Amino acid sequence: MRKLLLVLFCAVLFSAPASAQKKFSVYAIGFYNVENLFDTTHDEGKNDYDFTPTGSYQWNEMKYSHKLHNMASVLAEMGTDVLPNVGCAAIGLAEVENDHVMNDLTAQPELAARGYKYVHIEGPDHRGIDCALIYNPKFFTVRDTKLVPYVYDLPKDSTRATRGFLTVSGTLAGEHVTIIVCHLPSRGAGSYYRELGGKQVKALKDSLLREDPKVKVLVMGDMNDDPTNKSMYECLSAKPEIKEVGSNDMYNPWYNVLVKEGTGTLQYQGKWNLFDQIIMTPNLLNKAGKRDFSELKFWKNQIFRRDYLLQESGKYKGNTKRTTAGGVWLDGYSDHLPVVTYFVKQQ
Numbered sequence: 001m002r003k004l005l006l007v008l009f010c011a012v013l014f015s016a017p018a019s020a021q022k023k024f025s026v027y028a029i030g031f032y033n034v035e036n037l038f039d040t041t042h043d044e045g046k047n048d049y050d051f052t053p054t055g056s057y058q059w060n061e062m063k064y065s066h067k068l069h070n071m072a073s074v075l076a077e078m079g080t081d082v083l084p085n086v087g088c089a090a091i092g093l094a095e096v097e098n099d100h101v102m103n104d105l106t107a108q109p110e111l112a113a114r115g116y117k118y119v120h121i122e123g124p125d126h127r128g129i130d131c132a133l134i135y136n137p138k139f140f141t142v143r144d145t146k147l148v149p150y151v152y153d154l155p156k157d158s159t160r161a162t163r164g165f166l167t168v169s170g171t172l173a174g175e176h177v178t179i180i181v182c183h184l185p186s187r188g189a190g191s192y193y194r195e196l197g198g199k200q201v202k203a204l205k206d207s208l209l210r211e212d213p214k215v216k217v218l219v220m221g222d223m224n225d226d227p228t229n230k231s232m233y234e235c236l237s238a239k240p241e242i243k244e245v246g247s248n249d250m251y252n253p254w255y256n257v258l259v260k261e262g263t264g265t266l267q268y269q270g271k272w273n274l275f276d277q278i279i280m281t282p283n284l285l286n287k288a289g290k291r292d293f294s295e296l297k298f299w300k301n302q303i304f305r306r307d308y309l310l311q312e313s314g315k316y317k318g319n320t321k322r323t324t325a326g327g328v329w330l331d332g333y334s335d336h337l338p339v340v341t342y343f344v345k346q347q
Helices: 009-014 061-077 099-106 191-211 230-235 255-259
Strands: 024-037 090-096 117-120 130-135 140-148 165-172 175-183 216-222 266-268 271-273 276-280 297-303 339-346
Touching (some): 024 061, 024 175, 024 276, 061 099, 090 165, 090 175, 090 216, 099 117, 099 130, 117 140, 117 165, 130 165, 130 175, 165 191, 175 191, 191 230, 276 339
Parallel strands (some): 024 090
Antiparallel strands (some): 024 339, 090 130, 140 165, 165 175, 216 276, 297 339
8 A cells, every 4th residue: 555556547647548557656745734732731931821721721631632633533534535544654733832742643543553753843932832744654764854943133033933944854755855844923923024934944945955956845834824925926936837937946736726716724704815835846846748757746736625624513614623712622623724745756
């Protein structure tokens, strides 16, 4: 199953007769903002008091264990539309508290059965939320990890701190692939700070390519901006059409999902936004109608949407089903939907 090779994939993609079918390996890479995956104890120096038994969420062991199970069930199902019983090779996460919750998460039966490991580096965010990466070592081998800090450039922000850019270098399908997991500043912080983040991520991506021009880079995360916003479209130079992608640009397959399909990963006042994105360097693309999969190449993307992730009734029917809303514990999932991208390589 490791190389669940779509027997019909070649016929569909290449219109080839069965006698001429080639074999292809498919790999899924995902991202999910798990919304406040906190344990029940206070971490010194962090403002996590709401997520303690006496805090505003009355966050106890029962609620924590349910949250872990719910997150693990979603993560294990991501990618299975194409790769049943296999799922994603790697999934970036946002809003995890610490190493403890990552250890508990990957110990959940749904993830432990596939042998998922994780990368987490404690960051400076005052609320205590970090980015992380879970990965299946059968498909993705980690080479190196680092947390690149988000750097404020205004004197008034000198004492502030927020999530950095978790950078994980590894091997996927025999190729050098680096994944950068981001959680850019909130909408309340103003667009300037997300634009600054976009510029810093682009500089990081460019530095990785200078070190190894062949590295294939995936930038993923909760961008707190849509693909149409300046931080993505201009600062990170993430383009909506493959034909527009130059050597110094990236490709954003989510732009047209939002603009043309009118859907996204979270709702605000009844309108969809698409903050959760996975974008890629041009060396992951087939250009000008080519269908050359001798190297790892992008195939398609999807918003991972399941009925159980959405409110089934009431005022917010069709919106995401959160863990807690309006002070009421819903035993839900997240205010975001996950996203998945698929990549193909000929065997």
